[in-house]
Amino acid sequence: MSEPTIYEFIGGQDALRRLAEAHYRRCVTDPVLSQVFGTEPRPEHAVHLADWLGEVFEGPATYTAEHGGHEALLLHHAGKHITEEQRAAFVTAFVEAADETGVPDDPHLRARLTSYLEWGTRIAKDVSEADASDISSSDPVPTWGWREDQSPA
Template identity: 45%
Template sequence: MSGVDEPGLPTLYDWAGGLVPLRRMIDRFYDRVEADPDLSGFFPGGVSEHHRAHVADWWAEVLGGPTTYTDRHGGYESMLRHHLGLDITPAQRHRFASTMSLAADEADLPADPEFRAAIIGYLEWGTRLAMENSRPGATPVEHAPTPRWGWGVAPPYQG
């Protein structure tokens, strides 16, 4: 799938600094999840290196980076399968989203309001979709491209 049509703007992936800072965010996030009584139950025994790497690849692709998750890990269909039947509650979804926001701070991702609005916009959309798809009896869209997220209504301020 091609990127978002935002001519002249860097991708969110590039603005974040690439895979290394995104992986740092994912590691900070899962370190917090493992210690969180409301979220750790989704990962009995802890969050594996394998899972962390795959989620970092997902975030990289969604934010406009390489298509590694789709090419090597199964794309949207694979991500969907990981959430089916989890029955994520609204409180758990909120906890997940707020924990990821804290992890972005701890990973020193860019703190400008435009970038944070874009990634939190994706986080809200993605966690709400995952929650709905996780419900018993849900009938999610079975085949879709991996989303590619852009700046939306607040492009980067470049002075």
């Protein structure tokens, strides 16, 4: 029997949608994160985040098929000028949302989620300093598995 992917272990797309919705709710109500996300909810943001996470954690390639893939995600962050405080608050809000929505409290899973969040939010912060015209990528959506060698460097 093969080991489930992180996507499967978390509970698939429904679980990721609940997680993304709980996270996004924090983003628009937190005084630090609302500087980036605004205070007016955009429901499509949680849908996009859930689709992105699904693809990252080895689920279906929905983000690529429906939302434009890796380059589109980079473009969403361009020009946002994300601060270190905002980046760290995003990670904290995600962990809190994971707790709220019942993401398994498995230590290995939580370590892999945190590892991905730290890696991904640093890229988002770096990209946020660029103008959208400076960003292009033909890279696929990065995938994140259970082992460190199953993740981008």
